[in-house]
Amino acid sequence: MATVTLRKLEKRYGATPVVHGIDLEVADREFIALVGPSGCGKSTTLRMIAGLEDISGGEIRIGGRTVNDLPPRSRNISMVFQSYALYPHMTVRENMGFSLKIAGRSQAEIDKAVAEAASMLSLEQLLERRPSQLSGGQRQRVAMGRAIVRRPEVFLFDEPLSNLDAKLRSQVRTEIKKLHARMQTTMVYVTHDQVEAMTLSDRIVIMRDGHIEQVGTPEEVFRRPATRFVAGFIGSPPMNLQEALVYDGALAFSGGATLPIPPEFRNQVTAGQKVVFGLRPDDIFPAGHGLHSGDAAAVHTVELPIAITEPLGNETLVFADFDGREWVSRMLNPKPLKPGEKIAMSLDLGRAHLFDADTGRTLRK
């Protein structure tokens, strides 16, 4: 059991900085997800924690011990690779017992640990097979089994589900969640899939261009995104974002449309300020077909023409035209709509977001 601490952690390739001095504190037994678009430095950060990548500056502490220059084997970590990285010349049993064999444990001890991990992941039937005889999902489980057997202080996952198909992905996701509940070990999980990050983790770290944009619980990053980037990255479909000008006590959009300033932000903006207005698809819905936050006074209704609809069964995504831009809204208890039809849309401004147009930071206090 251990904490992981990153202090001003930096990585440069030659003169090109990839990770710009990030700070992060992962609590003991916490499941933390590093999420961001490709090239944001999340995998590099994970590899630095693992010791597979040298650090260019700063400090990494695992369990209170500085591990900056220690090789991977001395950090007491396990890692599950995106590619699984199973040893093809060994059976599943040998793959899982490899770390203990290297550590010089007795055969009885190895057998016991492998059997335990195998039963945890339902791998008992596959122990004598070689990786080439396994399906993708089975290989993934073996990779996790190999990580478990080591009983590490920290588990590292590098996009472990990205090679699986959608159905298998949600299955293995559940298994990882159960694994964390059972092992009670600190876990650092890298993914570019925000759904994985939201469903699995205690806290999410959203990274962009080698910086941390926001650290928070799934609820926090979803409800109170710190930046415009986070707002657009977390949530599916993504938040509707549109630039506006604070003018005459209202938000004026470039096409001439106006909206009242959301109640929460009335005292945070000044006339003439350029802002970005954001509203999640759940907070804009055909009148009577959604749930508002509770403050009925904050719900604002406008008439919008429908562009297209995407029925999903229990709900329908409605793409409506607002001030020349397409906004997506989520309609619960859907009813048929025709493209071109103008309908009354409820905008729950109690849940709207405003960001500074220049810095991208939230204007929420």
Added chain:
Amino acid sequence: MNENAAHRLKRRALSIGHSVGLFLAMAVICLPGLWIVLSSLRPTVEILAKPPVWIPQEISFDAYVAMFSGVGQGGIPVLDYFRNSIVISVTSTVIALAIGMAGGYAFARYRFKGKSGIFLGFMLTRTVPGIALSLPLFFVFARLGIIDTHFGLILAYVALNVPFTIWLIDGFFRQVPKDLAEAAQIDGCTRWQAFWQVEFPLARPGIASAGIFAFLTSWNEFALASQLTRSTASKTLPVGLLDYTAEFTIDWRGMCALAVVMIVPALTLTFIVQKHLVSGLTSGAVKG
């Protein structure tokens, strides 16, 4: 005859044609070897007969008996030659493999300045015919006093084989995913252990192929050996073949018998190493 029967007949005819074609090709490849074995067992008259005599009239092992009878009784110091050949070929192969593994690994795994230039340079050395090197090598070796020594020939053969072993082993290490060595390091291996436990076993087919190639090159090499050896202290079997040539005659039968003696160890080694040449060892390592 219906359509299906016609197709069945066609398929059978094709498969027979295929077998006959393969047999002919194999015959062309194997016939010289067979001819050598046959020739070692019959008198020179029969070897040189025109038209050729395919089936020997009488078989005798005289040439083999004579070969081992010792100098002065029609024999040659074949055991000395054999020992020299073994020592030189095995040593140079082992060294070429060690260098080839280190070099191949470096080319496959690391980025460094002038990498492609160095690689190309290695390959270019292979374009120089060995015979063209023999005279300059002779001068250099004579100066160094390593003519007619095992060391001299080993040095020459290592230099000859290293570019090829590096090239071949590099290709095999490239096929071993980098993730595997990293996973091994996380599992508690040092860099060195990760190499021997994971990367080496997976590149073994390549290393075995490189080994066979290097051994056969050294074992059969004649041009350099004929220049750089003088006596039984270092003469190898291919050079020993020359012992059967006199000023006006060539003892074809004896020469063929020695050739057979040369072929046997090479064939045995290839046979032993062959089982390591299984390909596709890396399948299943990573998503694929």
